[in-house]
Amino acid sequence: MGKIVLLDARLFAPGADLSGASNKIELTSEIEDKDVTNYRSSGWKEVIGGLGSAEISAEGQWEAGDPSKVDDASWSTLGGVGPYTVCPTDSAVGALAYLTSGMRADYKVGDAVGEVAPWSGTVKSSWPLVRGQIAHPPGLARTTTGTGTALNLGAIPAGKRLYAGLHVLSVAGTAAPTITARIESDDAAGFASPITRAVFTPATAPGGQVLRTDGLPITDTYYRVAWDVTGTTPSFMFTISLGIR
Incomplete structure (x- = not known):
């Protein structure tokens, strides 16, 4: 896969496809650096890996009134832990996918008068962020x-x-x-x-x-x-x- 423009990214929450209500999706994954510098570290700071964490943040256009809509899906999962899958290009079988089990940590809605009603939210990982593939579309x-x-x-x-x-x-x-x-x-x-x-x-x-x-x-x-x-x-x-x- 070469360089791409993000045109058809997919976001799957536990029981909802939020792709059609999303216009921004970001993934982050990091490992804590733990300082183990000592007198034998040759004058350089020495670190080892500690706890890992991952986060999915997304935003888009607010919709409500059905379990498949972003408002209904977000309220029903807020504070709960479940699966999340993100695909950078599409969701055909074999497509690149990132998956994790995470907690829906926050949910934000609303903006100024005259603006398209937005939403934004964050998922904090409970399991590692895994790089894989879509096995069923x-x-x-x-x-x-x-x-x-x-x-x-x-x-x-x-x-x-x-x-x-x-x-x-x-x-x-x-x-x-x-x-x-x-x-x-x-x-x-x-x-x-x-x-x-x-x-x-x-x-x-x-x-x-x-x-x-x-x-x-x-x-x-x-x-x-x-x-x-x-x-x-x-x-x-x-x-x-x-x-x-």
Whole structure:
């Protein structure tokens, strides 16, 4: 990916796609520097890494009146922790994505008379900010059980984890429509013998979930999303991001 102009960045809060109400999205990630300078530091300040943190800040045009709108979504998650996914260009399968589990720390609305009503807000990380890919796109409705596209994320060494963020954006149907998503891995793109690595809680309404593996090594290099759908005439819009850190 070469230099780009930000024209189609995407922002997914726990159960809402805020891209159409956003005109600015910023990500920051940092590690504390801890001073360990001593008499053997050769006259130079010496530091080591301490606690890490990340932050997502965004702003745009205020809208309200539906759970998918920024005002409704912001009030319902303020002070709560959930998954957030940001894509610099688009949200197709394989698109670059940054994901984290974070707390919605603040929300601001309002401006002077005659101005377009704005909003702004900040998310403070509870988990690391992970660089990954989109494993399921937001604009594709799923009505039956199925599997997604294989992604070659690479093997996971000891001490690192697979992170996954699920954003259920809409639910339709009768007789308790439910979707249960999971992350599978295999050593080949054909997934002849998939292994389940993480399973999300069954979802019956818009919302978000985030999972990570236990830090043990995984030699498989391919990963995909799979899902089970139940209910009468069910339909689900959702997106899932995956990454290793």
